[in-house]
Amino acid sequence: MEQDQTATPGETDADSMAERSREPAFNLPAGLTGILLFLVAVHALRTYVLSVAADQELILNFAFLPARYTIPLADQGLVWLWTPVTYSFLHGSWEHLIFNIFWMVAFGAPVVRRIGLARLAIFWCLSAASAVALHVAFHWGEMVVVIGASGVVSGFMGAAARFVFSPSGRISRQFAHLNRRLSLTETLSNRSVLVFTGIWFLTNFLVASGIFSIGGAGTVAWEAHIGGFLFGILLFGLFDPRR
Template identity: 80%
Template sequence: MERDQTATPPEAERDSAANPAREPAFNLPAGLTFILLFLIAIHVLRTYVLPPAIDQEIIFNFAFLPARYDHPLAEQGLAWLWSPVTYSFLHGSWEHLIFNIFWMVAFGAPVVRRIGMGRLAVFWCLSAAAAVALHTAFHWGEMIVVVGASGVVSGFMGAAARFVFSPSGRISRQFAHLNRRLDVGEALANRSVVVFAGIWFLTNFLIGLGMFTPGGAGSVAWEAHIGGFLFGFLLFSLFDPRD
């Protein structure tokens, strides 16, 4: 995101180990493939087709602005209503979009396989809103333009942490969605989950200090990343059809 800027079934595990060729390196759910193509199409349209003036209108009406909520809602348009979701379909650059696609492929795929497209649509909207809600708490009333799917990607990461790790701590890309979901207490007691979450939070705190980001902390809405992750981690059971 940028500022404008049940364990795996034993037989399946054995089959995967004995026949590694059956687990392709690139095997995405059709629904996730559609989402990625949609994000790419939007960025192509904004970058190469629409004139700059129209693109600025799109940013103003569909990107997220904390400043909107410091003014009476009745005195402005309805962008305050949909922008907590629509900002997640816009990106600041190709690098920004490709970075989000990479992590969405890694962590979005098992989540989509597990919950299906209907629940995914709700998860996407609510995780996007939760991400910018925390961001707004730190930047109330500021004229900061927030775009990107990083908050949702962080939500995928938080959700995936509840089920993708096998007892050995490894991740099987093809069968991770079949694992038993850990409750929050079990997840916090799982070494693999704790290490994964610890590295993730440390990285984002360092981003907040201006590290790991060419543009400095001001170019990354790192608070929104944390909001999305906490949403996915704490509330994933509401979307998970498996016990």
């Protein structure tokens, strides 16, 4: 490892890292904090303020429904245009929301620190749309409501897999967003990434088979999870300013 030639006598890279490691452990990017507060506010509004009828109207206009795309688009206004994104701001229960927040803090934080708020907005919209695009391919025409940020969370997981692991396979935690991004070849040959991805797909298989449920959200749209994950791991390089 190359040593900083400007360091004072006796100071090493390890000393510098130790100094920086005294930063608060729970220090979320402002943009991600704002999103989490927004998700909580939306669910609180639906749970404690809106009437049942008003909440159903909100779901109809902002949740994703595969059946919507079997109807001529001219007959339904522009609702078909925004629901592939707005569904990700709605959740089926507090358990569902808290579960997604937990994983968003774990995997979204390093991604947001790395790409910034503007790229985050685009990444969120496209990962949400990619998630339901794969879901609708398996459930074309079904009158099933899809809500939740799980597809975006899966996108964060896929994106994080491109840089939180070192080429040797070790995971860097606090300063993971500063790592070099692995190429797709390196990513797909990295043992730690493969183990992480294998466990992730196994978990989704178990969820899909009904062995256990996650987050109290009812039926889990596991295809959307896979769509978001593939978007993150394959296309993260388009959003990454670090070369």
